[in-house]
Amino acid sequence: MKLMLIDWSCFGREDIRDAFSSLGYTVIRYPVGSQENHGNIHKEQVEKLTKEISRQNISLVFSVNYFPSVSESCNQKGIPYISWVYDNPQIQMYFINIINECNFIFTFNYFTYRTLRGKGVKTIYYIPMAVNAKRLQALRLSEADKEEYGSELSFVGAFYHEKTAYYQKVREGLLQSGKNRTAGYLEALCLTQLNTYGALFLKDCLKDDTIRDILEFFPYEALESQHFIDVSSVCASYVLARRVTKLERMKLLTSLSEFFAVKVFTYDTGIQPGKCRMHERTEPYDETPKIFKASKINLNISLRSIETGIPLRAFEIMGAGGFLITNYQEDFMRHFEPGEDFVFYESEGDLIEKCKYYLKHDTEREKIARSGLRRVMSNHTYEIRIAAMIRIAGMGD
Amino acid sequence: MKILYMDWDHIGKKDLLDCMEGLGYNTVLFSLQEEARRLQINDEWIQNIKKAIEEDNTEKIFSIGYFPTVSEAAKEKGCQYISWIYDSLDLNVYAENITNDNNRICIFDYALFEELSGQDIHTVYHVPFAVNTERCGRIKLTEDEQKKYGAQVSYVDCFNGKNGSSIGKIPHFGQLMFELGEKDEYTEGYLEGLLEAQMQLYGCDILTENITEELYQKIIAAKPLEKDRYGKYMPEKKAYIDDIFCRYMASAEQERLLKASAEYFETFLYTDDSKIPAGNCVNKGKLDLDEELPKVIRASKVNLSITNRSSRTGIPYLAMQIMGAGGFLLTSYQNEFFNFFEPDVDFSYFSNKDEMIDKIQFFCTNETERAQIAGNALKRIEKGHTLRQRLEGIFG
Incomplete structure (x- = not known):
């Protein structure tokens, strides 16, 4: 059977292709440009793709993230379209044609699944991320690697400092135009959310007039009539949650660097949390896993707009x-045993205590790491995921 | 049991009196006027209440709400004074003389009970509401x-x-926000954001932690604490939070x-x-x-x-x-x-x-x-x- 793989520079594309191949599919790649241009239905794209599907006799189309045009093509041809959504939020995923019958859209954020189902969208499913643990196990660590990538604590992630610093732009715009009240309001939401674990309230605190002010300085094309997402969610996620995440990562890492040797790997320049040793961004496929192998403790501090989902990082x-060691994310509890496969923290103080403890207790730490590895190797491979998605799409035997 | 019941316009009176009668208590009503119900102790009313205690051979005094004046009178006559707090914000309960030995202050809110008893105040008890x-x-x-x-x-x-x-009856909040709005719109918006966040959350207080010292100073400057409105055991910041912000919320x-x-x-x-x-x-x-x-x-x-x-x-x-x-x-x-x-x-x-x-x-x-x-x-x-x-x- 022939699978059309919508190909763009997404993470995991090789692992996904391999998984389909191992399940007996012939994988035909269909390269598309940057996915930013695919937020709408483009007639020429739909025509082109539909022709190609016919020409190649494709039975199934797959993409990482959701492409409205691809869905249109598949719908016209009556073949299933599996979309595995990595980003959260992925704006395109809320496009009105997600209800196309050909769609099988998978999100790793249970909250998103529940919300869309609650709105009557029947084409959305929940499936967590995956990892090619076999490939990662095969990666060898040289002494030089250990030196470069290893640390007591490591953190890999973004600080939303430059190209996606929407909050800064909005704030500057508000202050310059004399909208001080809104500027103060947004700052209060961010700082308060930063200090509050266990509940997300950014979206619900955004009222109409505040949103109007934000939109003056935040370049979001409010296609509200075409989206299952409301503009308050967009503002809360892109503008506020990112800022909270930045503040949180800075705060925690700065604090941790007072007690431990911490390495931070990020593409954001101009960032210096406390005494952390900064390292530039690593190549995600072959380099980043070395960090996880070489470091004693690996931190996950989730992007605050991900309500419940387990980030890809944690699987990696x-x-x-x-x-x-991760912040609490509800979906972990669906698949992993806390204290056995991984550890979570509930506050800054708790995080510091746990780092202290697990740095002292090597055996226990290693045992947990081994258990986590066993769990992902048996339940969270790409083959298992792809097979599940194919089955749900009605293509399995 | 001879009880002197402090009578004023509070809710649940009929239920209480009916129940006390059913229990066989001998209840005498005493009309407690407004001057006797304030935070500030009123000497004239101490005398009035003492006279009533003598005349009725009162064993215990009872009131809904806590009244410092009543406590003093009861103390001077060696009577137990039982007060049951019904209001979610009874400012009198923070009065200096809640520590009077003859007091038995029943508080329906555990957090408040814990707050006071944690300061070595032994006259407070946790007593949830009940139904007749x-x-x-x-x-x-x-x-x-x-x-x-x-x-x-x-x-x-x-x-x-x-x-x-x-x-709608929130004049203090209105005044505070108006003052802030005049001088410092940023802080006005900031405070609004903070309150909005709190309103999304139940079962936890995020105001106390998130009203930083800097913000607190701005709040005080805009609306200084009303003199003589709060008792000894009411922390200043809590006065703002409970009396102004909680009312607004x-x-x-x-x-x-x-x-x-x-x-x-x-x-x-x-x-x-x-x-x-x-x-x-x-x-x-x-x-x-x-x-x-x-x-x-x-x-x-x-x-x-x-x-x-x-x-x-x-x-x-x-x-x-x-x-x-x-x-x-x-x-x-x-x-x-x-x-x-x-x-x-x-x-x-x-x-x-x-x-x-x-x-x-x-x-x-x-x-x-x-x-x-x-x-x-x-x-x-x-x-x-x-x-x-x-x-x-x-x-x-």
Whole structure:
């Protein structure tokens, strides 16, 4: 059977292609440009793709993230379109044609699944991320690697400092135009959310007049009539949650660097949390896993707009055999045992205590890392995921 | 037992007197005027009360609410003074003389009890509200009354502004925000954001931590603390939080939730001020709480209880009355419910507006579940939360 893989520079594309191949599919790649241009239905794209589907006799189309045009083509041809959504939020995923019958859209954020189902969208499903642990286990660590990538604590992630610093732009715009009240309001939401674990309230605190002010300085094309997402969610996620995440990562890492040797790997320049040793961004496929292998503790501090989902990072850490300490994300409890496969923290103080403890207790730490690895190797491979998605799409035997 | 009952215009009086009579207490009413009810001790009234104690051979003095003047009089005559706090914000309870040895101060809110007893104050006790189920049970609902009171959703503002909660009556908050707005719009917006965040969350206080010293100084500058309004044991910052911000939030929240409910369901509001607007909510005006409250409760499908945040954990008066009258209770989340009652068995609760709407919808259409829960609640109240049991405990 022939699968059309919508090909763009997404993470995991090789692992996904391999998984389909191992399940007996012939994978035909269909390269598309940057996915930013695919937020709408483009007639020429639809025509082109539909022709290609016919020409190649494709039975199934797959993409990482959701492409409205692809869905249109598949719908016209009556073949299933599996969309595995990595980003949260992915704006395109809320496009009105997600209800096309050909769609099988998978989100790793249970909250998103529940919300869309609640709105009557029947084409959305929940499936967590995956990791190619076998490949990661095969990666060898040289002494030089250990030196470069290893640390007591490591953190890999973004600080939303430059190209996606929407909050800064909005704030500057508000202050310059004399909208001080809104500027103060947004700052209060961010700082308060930063200090509050266990509940997300950014979206619900955004009223109409505040949103109007934000939109003056935040370049969002409010296609509200075409989206299952409301503009308050967009503002809360892109503008506020990112800022909170930045503040949180800075705060926690700065604090941790007072007690431990911490390495931070990020593409954001101009960032210096406390005494952390900064390292530039690593190549995600072959280099980043070395960090997880070489470091004693690997931190996950989730992007605050991900309500419940397990971030890809966490899977990568466990799949590399690394020891994971993460902020609490509800979906972990669906698939993993806290204290056995991974550890979570509930506050800054708790995080510091746990780092202290697990740095002292090597055996226990290593045991947990091994258990996490075993769990992802048996339940969270790409083959298992792809097979599940194919089955749900009605294509399985 | 000879009790001198401090009489003033408080709720639940009929229930208390009826119950005390049933327990065989010899109760004499003493009209406690406004001057005697203030935070500041009034010497003239100390003498008046002492005279009454002598004349009646009083053994114990009882009041709803705490009155420093009464405590002094009781102390001088060697009488026990039992006070039961009904208001979610009773400013007198922070008075200096709460430590008088003869005091027995019963507080329905555990957090407040813990706050005071944690300062080595031994005269405070945790006493949740209770229901005079006997008197309540004697009140019958006629068919006409069923029609009159039978809304899908009912909400009774029991304290009618005499308490820390009332829709729209928030002059202090208004003044503070006006002052801030004049000088410092940024801080005005900041404070609004903080309060909005708090209003999204139940069962926790994020204001205390998030009102930083810097912000606090700006608040004080805009509206200095009113002199002589607060007692010794009221921390300054808490005075702002409870007396100004919690009042504002109670008002805003009631309005918001009632408007939301009224958008979808027939919603009746009972409050003294019949001019209060709340969207499509029907304001039925004043209610005789003694005779009519149980009828409203029984006739309505869903009875709402909305907690005032200045009481951080305590089960509200209205919630207990709802359960004790055999009504179905839907309340905003509040910790102490879970100590004494089982969720989805004795009552239902919500943690946000959408959840409230969903649950009203469900319980309006599922009569069996509703009746089941109401029945369970009544049983639980009769077992451990009758006014008789409570008074026996307090006076014992």
